[in-house]
Amino acid sequence: MAEGYFSSDETRAERVQELFDAIAPRYDLINDLQSFWLHRHWKRRLVSLAQPTTGQRALDLCCGTGDVAFELAAHGLEVTGLDFSQSMLECASERNSAPRVSFQRGDALNTKLSENHFDIVTMAYGLRNLSNFEGGVQEMHRLTKPGGKMLVLDFGKPTFGPWRWFYFTYLKWLVPVFGRIFCSDAPAYAYIHESLEHYPAQDGVAKTMRDIGCREVAIHRILGSAMTINVGVK
Numbered sequence: 001m002a003e004g005y006f007s008s009d010e011t012r013a014e015r016v017q018e019l020f021d022a023i024a025p026r027y028d029l030i031n032d033l034q035s036f037w038l039h040r041h042w043k044r045r046l047v048s049l050a051q052p053t054t055g056q057r058a059l060d061l062c063c064g065t066g067d068v069a070f071e072l073a074a075h076g077l078e079v080t081g082l083d084f085s086q087s088m089l090e091c092a093s094e095r096n097s098a099p100r101v102s103f104q105r106g107d108a109l110n111t112k113l114s115e116n117h118f119d120i121v122t123m124a125y126g127l128r129n130l131s132n133f134e135g136g137v138q139e140m141h142r143l144t145k146p147g148g149k150m151l152v153l154d155f156g157k158p159t160f161g162p163w164r165w166f167y168f169t170y171l172k173w174l175v176p177v178f179g180r181i182f183c184s185d186a187p188a189y190a191y192i193h194e195s196l197e198h199y200p201a202q203d204g205v206a207k208t209m210r211d212i213g214c215r216e217v218a219i220h221r222i223l224g225s226a227m228t229i230n231v232g233v234k
């Protein structure tokens with residue numbers, strides 16, 4: 001696709017799916033390189049904020065190649081990972097040696113899973129990709145048990161101007177170079193900056209969590225809000 005993957009019209013989900021199907025084999029490698037391996041640490045932080053305990057049931061939406069699902073399972077949880085990209089799910093299944101993790105294909109906006117079913121519902125780097133982020137938060141809320149936790153990890157929007165400028169410059173001009181080198185597809189990685197520009201990030205997610213009735217809504221900021229983790233309790 002020559003002109004880029006971001007679209008604000010009804011073709012958005014289709015394009016996002018096409019993007020992740022295309023980059024799946026190199027997704028983990030580029031994640032390591034573009035984040036200087038830090039994404040692994042941020043995903044562990046996400047899981048530790050969930051305060052998981054053995055035997056709980058967790059759902060990881062937009063699970064991709066399974067990092068967060070595997071981390072949850074390492075804490076003794078029964079985990080379902082859901083994603084709409086068949087190629088990403090194939091990579092997740094190839095990596096899967098944990099008996100407590102299962103992956104399934106589905107739409108994070110309409111999972112068709114039972115309501116009030118999960119102790120923990122996570123979404124890492126997924127919400128920004130949905131055609132309707134509020135619908136994604138609502139679906140997380142529907143699936144979470146009363147008293148259960150919802151957690152969202154994603155790129156954030158720093159409030160300190162110079163840092164925001166530097167960070168957005170990195171995302172806009174340097175990150176696509178990884179896409180060009182490793183996937184022959186710079187637009188696939190230019191998409192991170194494009195999608196972030198159209199996403200209300202940490203403050204919008206916190207507001208939506210409050211609006212739908214979550215308690216103990218909190219924003220955890222990493223590297224001056226370059227990354228953020230939103231937490232809410234149903």
Ligand SMILES: C[S@@+](CC[C@H](N)C(=O)[O-])C[C@H]1O[C@@H](n2cnc3c(N)ncnc32)[C@H](O)[C@@H]1O
Pocket residue numbers: 013016017020061062063064065066067068082083084085088106107108109123124125126129130131
């Ligand atoms: C940036 S990747 C994140 C993968 C993984 N959570 C991680 O942190 O490495 C975004 C994932 O969201 C999935 N995705 C985007 N929109 C989706 C939707 N509507 N339903 C299900 N999965 C979706 C993509 O297929 C992709 O695997």
